[in-house]
Amino acid sequence: xxxxxxxxxxxxxxxxxxxxxxxxxxxxxxxxxxxxxxxxxxxxxxxxxxxxxxxxxxxxxxxxxxxxxxxxxxxxxxxxxxxxxxxxxxxxxxxxxxxxxxxxxxxxxxxxxxxxxxxxxxxxxxxxxxxxxxxxxxxxxxxxxxxxxxxxxxxxxxxxxxxxxxxxxxxxxxxxxxxxxxxxxxxxxxxxxxxxxxxxxxxxxxxxxxxxxxxxxxxxxxxxxxxxxxxxxxxxxxxxxxxxxxxxxxxxxxxxxxxxxxxxxxxxxxxxxxxxxxxxxxxxxxxxxxxxxxxxxxxxxxxxxxxxxxxxxxxxxxxxxxxxxxxxxxxxxxxxxxxxxxxxx
Amino acid sequence: xxxxxxxxxxxxxxxxxxxxxxxxxxxxxxxxxxxxxxxxxxxxxxxxxxxxxxxxxxxxxxxxxxxxxxxxxxxxxxxxxxxxxxxxxxxxxxxxxxxxxxxxxxxxxxxxxxxxxxxxxxxxxxxxxxxxxxxxxxxxxxxxxxxxxxxxxxxxxxxxxxxxxxxxxxxxxxxxxxxxxxxxxxxxxxxxxxxxxxxxxxxxxxxxxxxxxxxxxxxxxxxxxxxxxxxxxxxxxxxxxxxxxxxxxxxxxxxxxxxxxxxxxxxxxxxxxxxxxxxxxxxxxxxxxxxxxxxxxxxxxxxxxxxxxxxxxxxxxx
Amino acid sequence: xxxxxxxxxxxxxxxxxxxxxxxxxxxxxxxxxxxxxxxxxxxxxxxxxxxxxxxxxxxxxxxxxxxxxxxxxxxxxxxxxxxxxxxxxxxxxxxxxxxxxxxxxxxxxxxxxxxxxxxxxxxxxxxxxxxxxxxxxxxxxxxxxxxxxxxxxxxxxxxxxxxxxxxxxxxxxxxxxxxxxxxxxxxxxxxxxxxxxxxxxxxxxxxxxxxxxxxxxxxxxxxxxxxxxxxxxxxxxxxxxxxxxxxxxxxxxxxxxxxxxxxxxxxxxxxxxxxxxxxxxxxxxxxxxxxxxxxxxxxxxxxxxxxx
Numbered sequence: 020x021x022x023x024x025x026x027x028x029x030x031x032x033x034x035x036x037x038x039x040x041x042x043x044x045x046x047x048x049x050x051x052x053x054x055x056x057x058x059x060x061x062x063x064x065x066x067x068x069x070x071x072x073x074x075x076x077x078x079x080x081x082x083x084x085x086x087x088x089x090x091x092x093x094x095x096x097x098x099x100x101x102x103x104x105x106x107x108x109x110x111x112x113x114x115x116x117x118x119x120x121x122x123x124x125x126x127x128x129x130x131x132x133x134x135x136x137x138x139x140x141x142x143x144x145x146x147x148x149x150x151x152x153x154x155x156x157x158x159x160x161x162x163x164x165x166x167x168x169x170x171x172x173x174x175x176x177x178x179x180x181x182x183x184x185x186x187x188x189x190x191x192x193x194x195x196x197x198x199x200x201x202x203x204x205x206x207x208x209x210x211x212x213x214x215x216x217x218x219x220x221x222x223x224x225x226x227x228x229x230x231x232x233x234x235x236x237x238x239x240x241x242x243x244x245x246x247x248x249x250x251x252x253x254x255x256x257x258x259x260x261x262x263x264x265x266x267x268x269x270x271x272x273x274x275x276x277x278x279x280x281x282x283x284x285x286x287x288x289x290x291x292x293x294x295x296x297x298x299x300x301x302x303x304x305x306x307x308x309x310x311x312x313x314x315x316x317x318x319x320x321x322x323x324x325x326x327x328x329x330x331x332x333x334x335x336x337x338x339x340x341x342x343x344x345x346x347x348x349x350x351x352x353x354x355x356x357x358x359x360x361x362x363x364x
Numbered sequence: 365x366x367x368x369x370x371x372x373x374x375x376x377x378x379x380x381x382x383x384x385x386x387x388x389x390x391x392x393x394x395x396x397x398x399x400x401x402x403x404x405x406x407x408x409x410x411x412x413x414x415x416x417x418x419x420x421x422x423x424x425x426x427x428x429x430x431x432x433x434x435x436x437x438x439x440x441x442x443x444x445x446x447x448x449x450x451x452x453x454x455x456x457x458x459x460x461x462x463x464x465x466x467x468x469x470x471x472x473x474x475x476x477x478x479x480x481x482x483x484x485x486x487x488x489x490x491x492x493x494x495x496x497x498x499x500x501x502x503x504x505x506x507x508x509x510x511x512x513x514x515x516x517x518x519x520x521x522x523x524x525x526x527x528x529x530x531x532x533x534x535x536x537x538x539x540x541x542x543x544x545x546x547x548x549x550x551x552x553x554x555x556x557x558x559x560x561x562x563x564x565x566x567x568x569x570x571x572x573x574x575x576x577x578x579x580x581x582x583x584x585x586x587x588x589x590x591x592x593x594x595x596x597x598x599x600x601x602x603x604x605x606x607x608x609x610x611x612x613x614x615x616x617x618x619x620x621x622x623x624x625x626x627x628x629x630x631x632x633x634x635x636x637x638x639x640x641x642x643x644x645x646x647x648x649x650x651x652x653x654x655x656x657x658x659x660x661x662x663x664x665x666x667x668x669x670x671x672x673x674x675x676x677x678x679x680x681x682x
Numbered sequence: 683x684x685x686x687x688x689x690x691x692x693x694x695x696x697x698x699x700x701x702x703x704x705x706x707x708x709x710x711x712x713x714x715x716x717x718x719x720x721x722x723x724x725x726x727x728x729x730x731x732x733x734x735x736x737x738x739x740x741x742x743x744x745x746x747x748x749x750x751x752x753x754x755x756x757x758x759x760x761x762x763x764x765x766x767x768x769x770x771x772x773x774x775x776x777x778x779x780x781x782x783x784x785x786x787x788x789x790x791x792x793x794x795x796x797x798x799x800x801x802x803x804x805x806x807x808x809x810x811x812x813x814x815x816x817x818x819x820x821x822x823x824x825x826x827x828x829x830x831x832x833x834x835x836x837x838x839x840x841x842x843x844x845x846x847x848x849x850x851x852x853x854x855x856x857x858x859x860x861x862x863x864x865x866x867x868x869x870x871x872x873x874x875x876x877x878x879x880x881x882x883x884x885x886x887x888x889x890x891x892x893x894x895x896x897x898x899x900x901x902x903x904x905x906x907x908x909x910x911x912x913x914x915x916x917x918x919x920x921x922x923x924x925x926x927x928x929x930x931x932x933x934x935x936x937x938x939x940x941x942x943x944x945x946x947x948x949x950x951x952x953x954x955x956x957x958x959x960x961x962x963x964x965x966x967x968x969x970x971x972x973x974x975x976x977x978x979x980x981x982x983x984x985x986x987x988x989x990x
C-alpha cells in the first residue's frame with residue numbers, strides 16, 4: 020500500500036484514523052458541504068459517541084467510513100481514512116467491499132426498513148458469511164442461527180426462517196446487530212440504533228451492544244442525538260454541528276465542563292431524573308442548510324455569546340486540555356463568557 | 365376474496381352491457397334475420413323463441429342472463445354450430461399465443477429493465493430507453509404488419525399466417541404438428557413480446573430506481589454485497605412485485621393487442637373470432653365471444669394479482 | 683441517473699417550486715418554456731404544430747381531391763413519383779392528398795376524443811372523491827369493471843352493432859371509452875389533496891364543496907391530468923386507426939390514416955407505400971405526443987431539475 024501523502028500516515032495506536040474528511044453533495048440549491056474537515060481517531064475496543072442534531076453530518080460521516088456515499092454526494096479526494104494500515108479511500112471497489120461487513124460493520128436507525136422484506140432474516144445474516152467467506156450454504160445458515168441466539172433471540176432456528184414483518188421492532192434491531200457482528204468486525208458503526216424503538220426496548224438494545232462489545236472487543240462509533248445514550252455507553256464524545264466537530268473530549272469532561280455553547284445547549288436540553296426545572300431549555304433557531312453555512316462561526320446565529328469575531332473568522336478546534344478541544348473563540352477569550360451576563364433563551 | 369367478488373360483478377356488468385348494446389342498436393335485434401341467406405326459416409324461429417323476442421324486455425333480459433349462466437350462447441349464424449363450441453376452439457389458441465408472449469416478454473423485460481437500472485445513466489441505458497419508448501408507441505397492428513412484411517414476405521423465413529400448415533397438418537405426427545404450430549407462433553408472439561417487453565422493461569427500470577433509495581439496499585451494500593448482487597437480488601426481488609401487478613393491470617390492453625395480432629396473422633383465436641363475428645354480424649357469436657373474452661381478461665388480471673400476492677412474503681404469511 | 687441520497691432528496695423537495703396559485707398565465711408560460719428547453723420534447727411540439735397546420739390547410743395543401751379516382755386503370759397502385767409523391771392506391775387516388783385530409787380526421791378525432799375523455803374523467807373522479815364514502819365505492823367499482831374490459835372490445839361491440847360511424851359519432855364513442863383511467867387518477871389525487879392544509883383552511887373559511895373542488899383542488903390536479911391527457915391523445919390516435927384498420931372506422935371514401943392503412947393491407951408486398959406512409963405517420967405522431975407527455979411528467983414530478 021502506498022500512502023499518497025508524505026505527512027499523512029496512520030497514527031500507530033488508532034484502529035481508524037479519519038483525517039480531514041470532507042463530503043459534499045451537488046444539489047440544485049448549490050454545493051452542500053455536509054461534512055467539513057472532520058478528523059478523529061478511534062482506538063481498538065473503544066466506544067466513541069458522536070452527537071448532534073439531525074442534519075449536522077453525523078450519518079454522512081458514518082456512511083463515509085464505509086464509502087457508502089453515492090452521487091450526487093462525493094468524498095473530497097484530499098480526505099484520508101486510515102484503517103488497519105490502509106487508506107480506505109484509495110482502495111479498489113473490490114477491496115472496500117472486503118472491508119464492509121467484515122472489518123467495519125454498520126447498524127442503521129430504522130429496523131423497520133433496513134431489512135429486506137422479501138428474504139428471511141436467517142438468509143440475510145447468512146448472506147454476510149457467504150459473501151465474505153465463500154462458506155457453504157449450510158454452514159452459513161448455521162452461523163446465522165448461532166448469531167441470532169447470541170443477540171438474544173429465543174428459538175433462533177425457527178426465527179431464522181421468518182421474514183422481517185413477522186418480528187417486532189426490537190427483534191429486528193437484534194437481527195441487524197447480529198448481521199453486523201457475524202463476521203466479528205473490528206469497528207461497529209451504530210447509527211441511532213435505538214431511536215426508532217420503545218423506551219424499554221431501547222435500554223435492552225443498548226445493554227446488548229455493551230455486552231457484545233465487551234465480549235467481541237470491537238470498537239464502536241455510536242451516532243446519536245441523545246446525550247443520555249452517550250452517557251451510558253461511550254467513553255469519548257465528538258459533538259458535531261454544521262458538518263464540523265465542534266467539541267471533542269471524554270464523557271466525564273463533557274458533562275462536567277462543556278466548552279462549546281452548542282454543547283451547553285445540548286446539555287441544557289437534556290431531561291434528567293433529578294431535574295427540578297419546569298420546562299426543558301431548547302436551543303433557539305434551527306440548523307442552517309448545508310448549502311449556506313454562515314461565514315465565520317457556523318453556530319453564531321444561535322449562540323448567546325457570539326461577538327463580532329465570530330462573523331469575521333472561522334474558529335479552529337482549540338485545545339482546552341490535552342484530550343479536550345472545542346471550536347469556539349471562548350477557549351481563546353474566556354473572559355467573554357462573563358460579558359454575556361445573561362445568555363439569551 | 366374481494367377480487368373474486370369483483371370479477372363476478374364485472375362479468376355481470378359485461379353481460380348487461382352486451383344486452384343493452386344489442387337492444388340499443390338501430391333497428392330491432394335480429395331484424396335482418398329474415399333476409400339473411402345463412403339463416404334458414406326454422407333457425408330464425410328457433411332464435412326468436414330462444415331470445416324470447418316476442419316477450420317484454422325485462423323477461424328477455426332474465427332469459428338472456430339465465431342462458432349466459434348456463435354457458436349457453438346460442439348458435440353461430442355463420443358457422444352453424446353452437447357458439448360454445450366455436451369459443452372452445454378459439455380460447456386455447458389465444459391462451460397459447462398470449463401465454464407464450466407474456467412469459468417471454470416478462471422475462472426479457474425484467475432482465476432488460478434490470479440491466480438498464482444497473483447501468484443507469486449509461487449510453488446503453490439511454491439507447492434502450494429510446495428503443496422501448498418507440499416500441500411502446502407502435503400500435504400492435506403496425507408492428508405485426510412490419511414483421512410480416514419483413515420476415516414472411518421479404519425474407520420468407522416464417523409462415524405468413526394461420527396456426528398450422530393446412531395441407532401438411534393432416535399427415536403430421538403430433539410432434540411434427542407441435543413444431544409446425546411453434547413455427548407459426550414465432551411472428552405473432554414476437555410482435556406481442558416486443559411491445560409487452562418494452563412496457564415491462566420501462567416499468568421495471570423505474571420500479572428498481574424507486575427501490576434503490578430504500579434502507580435495505582443500503583444495508584446490503586454495508587454488508588459488502590457487490591453492486592450487481594445488490595441490484596439483481598436485493599432490489600430486483602422487491603421491484604418485481606409491482607411489475608407482476610402491472611401485468612395484471614395491463615392485461616386488458618394485452619388482450620386488445622392480441623385481437624389485432626390475431627387478425628393480421630389469421631391466428632384462429634378469440635380475437636379473430638370476435639372480429640369475424642362482428643364483420644359478419646353474427647350476433648350470438650358477438651355476444652358470446654365478447655362476454656367470454658372479457659371473462660378471460662378478468663381471470664388473467666386475477667391470476668397476476670394472485671401471483672404477486674404469493675411472491676410477496678408479507679401477504680403470503682400475514 | 684445515480685440515486686440521490688436522502689439528504690439530496692430533502693434539498694430537492696425544498697427547492698421545488700409549487701406553481702403560484704391563481705396565476706395561470708404565468709404558470710402556463712413557465713411550463714411551455716420548460717417543455718421547449720428539452721430538445722426531444724421540442725421536436726415533438728414542432729411536429730404536432732406542423733401536423734395541426736397541415737390539417738387546417740388541407741384544402742390548399744392537397745394537390746388532388748382525396749376521394750377522386752383519377753385514372754382507375756393507369757394510376758392503380760402507382761409507386762411514389764414526382765406527380766404523386768406518396769403514390770396512388772388501388773382506386774387510383776392520390777395518397778398524399780388522402781394523407782393530408784386523413785391528418786384532419788385522425789388528429790381531430792384523437793384530440794376531441796381526448797378532450798371528452800378528460801372532461802368526463804375529471805368530473806367523475808371529483809365526484810367520487812368528494813361525494814362521500816358510499817358514492818365513491820359505487821363509482822369506483824364501476825370504473826374498475828370498465829377498466830378490466832379491453833377498450834377495443836368495448837369499441838368493436840358498439841361500432842359493429844351500429845354499423846359505420848360518422849366522424850362525430852366516432853369521437854363520442856372513442857371519448858366515451860377512454861375516461862376510466864383519468865377518473866381513477868383524479869380521484870386518487872383529490873383524495874390525497876383533500877387532507878392538505880390549504881383545503882382544510884378553505885373549508886374552515888366556509889367554502890362549499892363545489893367551490894373547494896373547483897377553486898382549490900382542481901388547479902392542483904391539473905398537472906397529472908395534463909400528463910395523462912397528452913398520453914391519451916396518442917392512445918386515441920392508435921385506437922381510431924385500429925378501428926379503421928379492422929374495417930370499422932370512418933366510412934368510405936373519407937380518409938383517415940387507419941383507413942389508408944386498411945386499403946393497403948392486401949397489397950403489403952406490391953404497394954408497400956400504402957402501409958408504410960400512414961404507418962410511419964402514425965408512429966411518429968404517437969411518439970411526438972408521448973415525448974411531450976414524458977417531459978410533462980418529469981416536470982410534474984420535479985425530476986427535470988436533476989437533469990437540466
